[in-house]
Amino acid sequence: MEYTVQKLALLAGVSTRTLRYYDTIGILKPAKMNSSGYRIYGQAEVDRLQQILFYKELGFNLVKIKEIITSPAFNAVIALKEHREQLLSKRSQIDQLIHNVEKTIASNEGRMKMTNQEKFEGFKQKLIRDNEKKYGNEIREKYGDDIVDQSNQKFLDMTKEKHDELSKLTEELNTTLEAAYKTGDPSSDIAQKTADLHKQWLMYYWKEYNEEAHSGLADMYVDDDRFTAYYDKNQPGTAKFLRDAIHIYTGKKQ
Amino acid sequence: MEYTVQKLALLAGVSTRTLRYYDTIGILKPAKMNSSGYRIYGQAEVDRLQQILFYKELGFNLVKIKEIITSPAFNAVIALKEHREQLLSKRSQIDQLIHNVEKTIASNEGRMKMTNQEKFEGFKQKLIRDNEKKYGNEIREKYGDDIVDQSNQKFLDMTKEKHDELSKLTEELNTTLEAAYKTGDPSSDIAQKTADLHKQWLMYYWKEYNEEAHSGLADMYVDDDRFTAYYDKNQPGTAKFLRDAIHIYTGKKQ
DNA sequence: TTACACCTTTACGCAACGTGAAGGTCAATG
DNA sequence: CATTGACCTTCACGTTGCGTAAAGGTGTAA
Numbered sequence: 276m277e278y279t280v281q282k283l284a285l286l287a288g289v290s291t292r293t294l295r296y297y298d299t300i301g302i303l304k305p306a307k308m309n310s311s312g313y314r315i316y317g318q319a320e321v322d323r324l325q326q327i328l329f330y331k332e333l334g335f336n337l338v339k340i341k342e343i344i345t346s347p348a349f350n351a352v353i354a355l356k357e358h359r360e361q362l363l364s365k366r367s368q369i370d371q372l373i374h375n376v377e378k379t380i381a382s383n384e385g386r387m388k389m390t391n392q393e394k395f396e397g398f399k400q401k402l403i404r405d406n407e408k409k410y411g412n413e414i415r416e417k418y419g420d421d422i423v424d425q426s427n428q429k430f431l432d433m434t435k436e437k438h439d440e441l442s443k444l445t446e447e448l449n450t451t452l453e454a455a456y457k458t459g460d461p462s463s464d465i466a467q468k469t470a471d472l473h474k475q476w477l478m479y480y481w482k483e484y485n486e487e488a489h490s491g492l493a494d495m496y497v498d499d500d501r502f503t504a505y506y507d508k509n510q511p512g513t514a515k516f517l518r519d520a521i522h523i524y525t526g527k528k529q
Numbered sequence: 530m531e532y533t534v535q536k537l538a539l540l541a542g543v544s545t546r547t548l549r550y551y552d553t554i555g556i557l558k559p560a561k562m563n564s565s566g567y568r569i570y571g572q573a574e575v576d577r578l579q580q581i582l583f584y585k586e587l588g589f590n591l592v593k594i595k596e597i598i599t600s601p602a603f604n605a606v607i608a609l610k611e612h613r614e615q616l617l618s619k620r621s622q623i624d625q626l627i628h629n630v631e632k633t634i635a636s637n638e639g640r641m642k643m644t645n646q647e648k649f650e651g652f653k654q655k656l657i658r659d660n661e662k663k664y665g666n667e668i669r670e671k672y673g674d675d676i677v678d679q680s681n682q683k684f685l686d687m688t689k690e691k692h693d694e695l696s697k698l699t700e701e702l703n704t705t706l707e708a709a710y711k712t713g714d715p716s717s718d719i720a721q722k723t724a725d726l727h728k729q730w731l732m733y734y735w736k737e738y739n740e741e742a743h744s745g746l747a748d749m750y751v752d753d754d755r756f757t758a759y760y761d762k763n764q765p766g767t768a769k770f771l772r773d774a775i776h777i778y779t780g781k782k783q
Numbered sequence: 784t785t786a787c788a789c790c791t792t793t794a795c796g797c798a799a800c801g802t803g804a805a806g807g808t809c810a811a812t813g
Numbered sequence: 814c815a816t817t818g819a820c821c822t823t824c825a826c827g828t829t830g831c832g833t834a835a836a837g838g839t840g841t842a843a
Contacts, residue, residue, distance in 0.1 A: 281820070295822090296800060311808055313821055333633065334626045337799075355634045359627060366623045372588045373616045379587065380609045383602075535789070549791090550831060565839055567790055591830075 277306075278316040287324050294324075302341045303327060334362065441476070448472045452517060456510055461519035469517065470524030486525040493521035531560075532570040541578050556595045557581060588616065702726045706771060710764055715773035723771065724778030740779040747775035 280291045297303035298314065303323055305314035316324075323344065330340045335358060343354050448469065455466040477492070478484060496514045534545040551557035552568065557577055559568035570578075577598065584594045589612060597608050702723065709720040731746070732738060750768045 279821075290800080291821090292800060292802085300799090311821075312823095313808085333630050334623075352634060355630055359630045359634065362623055362627045362630065366620060366627065369588075369616055369620045369623065373613060373620065376587050376609055376613045376616065380606060380613065383606050383609065533790075544831080545790090546831060546833085554830090565790075566792095567839085 276318060278321070280314050280316075283316045283321065283324065286321070287328060289324075289328070297324075297327070297337075300337065300341075302337055333358065444472065444476050448476050452513065453510070455520065456513050456516050461516055462523050466516070466520040467524055470520045473517070473521060474524070486527075490522055490525040490527040493518040493525075530572060532575070534568050534570075537570045537575065537578065540575070541582060543578075543582070551578075551581070551591075554591065554595075556591055587612065698726065698730050702730050706767065707764070709774065710767050710770050715770055716777050720770070720774040721778055724774045727771070727775060728778070740781075744776055744779040744781040747772040747779075 278286065280294050284291045284294055294303065294314070294316075298305060303320060306317040306320055307315050309315055326344050327337075327340055330343060331337075333355075335343070335354070339354060339358070343351050451465065451469045451472055455463065455469045458465060460466060474484065474489060477489065497518050532540065534548050538545045538548055548557070548568070548570075552559065557574060560571040560574055561569050563569055580598050581591075581594055584597060585591075587609075589597070589608070593608060593612070597605050705719065705723045705726055709717065709723045712719060714720060728738065728743060731743065751772050
C-alpha cells in the first residue's frame, strides 16, 4: 500500500503541512518520490508516523521523539521517566500559579480597598523590598534555600490586614531609626529597639529568622549603594548606624 | 529618579532586551528619550513594570497583561478568573499526560516482551484500529460522546495481559469469521458466534456497548473501502457477510 | 585621544506548524 | 484535445517572548 501526503494525512488524522514539515526536519521521510516529485509513503512510514503520534500525545517534542525512535528501545524508558519528572514539576508550577492567582483574586475581590494601585504604589518601599529579595537570593546561596525561600510567596499570601500591619511597621521602623540615629549610639536602648523592629519587619519577607543572615544583611546595607542611598536619604550615615545596631543586636560585635 | 535601560533592568531583574521589546510592543514605553535617543524611564514606568512582572509571574501572556493594566481595575478580576480556569484545565491535561506516561512506563518496563516494536507492529491491525477510532468519532457525533470516548485512553490503559487477550481474540475472530463465511449463512450459529466475538473485540476499544452503534459500524465495514479491503483480503464478500451477521445479531434485520 | 562601558537599530533564531501564494500534475469530462 | 478541478510542489511570512550577535553612535574618565 502506497500513500500520497493527503492519503497518509487522512489516515493518521494530521495535516499535509505536518507531513511536509516532518520531512524537512527529517523525522519522517517518504519512502520515495515519484517521477513528478510527489512524496510516496509506504507501510514502514505509516508505522513510524504512528510512533511519532503516540509520543506526541504523551507531550514529547519532536526532537525528543526523533531521538527515541531512531535509537534503540532502551532509551525510550529513560526518556519516559525524564519526561514524567518534567511533567510533575510542570504540574507543581501550575499548582503554584493557581494558588497565587486565587490569592490575588481573593485580595482583589474581598477587600477592594487594596486595589492594584495601592498594592504597587510607593516606589521606595518596593525598592527596598526588591533589594531584600535580591539579597535574599544571595543569602540563600550562602545559608541554603530554606531561610529565604518563597519570600515572594509570603508576600502574595499576605492579607490586607497583614499588609496594613507591614505598612505601619515600616513607618515605625523609619521613625524609630531616625530618632535612634540622633543618639549616635548603636547600643542605646532605642537603637536596639530599632534593630528589633527591623527583625520583625524582615519576618514579613523571610520564612525563618537567623541571626547570621540578619547580620549579613546589615553588612550589605552598607556595601550596596542603593541600600545606603535609601537609608541615608535624610541623614547620611544612617545605613552604617543601622548596621552597627544590628550587629550588636545579633551579637556579632561586642 | 531617572533610569536608563540597564539601570531599570538591574533594578527589576530583567534584561535590557526585554525592556526594548516591551517598548516596541507598546506595553512599557519610556517616559522620554534624551538628546541621543536613549530611553529614560521614570517612577511611573517602574511601577508599571512591577505590575507587568507581577502578572507575568501569574502566567499571563503580554497581550493579556496589556489589557489588564491599560483598562480599569475591574477587568483584572475577570481576567484572573478566566486565567484560573485555563490553568485548571491545563493542569488536568498534564495529569492526563502523567497518567499516560506512567502507563507506558509500566508496560515498557514490567513486561519487556511488549516492546515498542511489538506494540506498534502489524500494520493491518493498526489500520483496523485506526478505522475503529475514526468511525468511533463518527459514532460519537451520532450517538453522543459517552459511547466511544477515550478509546485511545482505554488502549493506553491496557496491560500486557489485556493486550495478549486482545491479540488472541483478534485471531479467534479472524478464524471464526473465515469458517463462518464458508457456511454462507449469516444466521448460522458460527456466524452469530463471530458477531459475538466481534462485539467482545469491540469492547476493547469502546467504553460502552450499544447495539445501534455496533450495527452502524457493520454498515461502515461495507461502505469504507479500506475496511472492506481488510476483511475481504482472503475471501471477497467477507465484509458484507460480517455486516449481515452483525445485523442479525443486533436484531436490526430479521 | 584613547579606552571602555554604555546606548541605539536591525535582524536571525527558537517550536510546530497554519495559512496563503504561485505554479506544476493527473484524471475525468465536454 | 482542451479544460476543469483536485491534487501535488516549493517558498515564505506569522505566531510568542525574548536571546544573541552585529554594526555603529555616545559618555566619561584617565
